[in-house]
Amino acid sequence: MYQSAYRPCHSTETAGQGSIIGPLQFIAYAEDIQEFITLNYHLYADDTHVTAKLTERSTDVACHQLENCVASMQQWCASRRLQLNAHKTELIWFGFAAHLEHLQTESVGLTVAGVNVEAVDCVRDLGVYLDNRLDLPVRAHIGRVVSTC
Secondary structure (H helix, E strand, C coil), X not given: CCCCCCCCCCCCCXXXXXXXXXXXXXXXXXXXXXXXXXXXXXXXXXXXXXXXXXXXXHHHHHHHHHHHHHXXXXXXXXXXXXXXXXXXXXXXXXXXXXXXXXXXXXXXXXXXXXXXXXXXCEEEECCEEEECCCCCCHHHHHHHHHHCC
């Protein structure tokens, strides 16, 4: 008869990375984050997108709201022993060309966990590239996706 040198043990840890139950456990673990987000938001697995509407005159207010919201989220993460990665945080302003030029001259950005987050012209969201004018040609999107293969 074969005897194993390993004994079963009880673990209080969650499912390992890559397991199928992992995302479900994360969602259950993180479902109350919605209580701390004061702006419009979208949650997808472990990604959180926060949006604020602004006019040329309300740029400072919108930046302040975003920074406060992200700071609340950061405190929530810390209370759950999670880390909000400021270096993976992206900021993009969507709008018409004239409004975007105004934002660029003001150099409007955010500070997240002591890291300055400057606005970018294009972001990737769930595999789709979005540019700040929402007019990225389909060919450019396909070119970017293919170039990463």
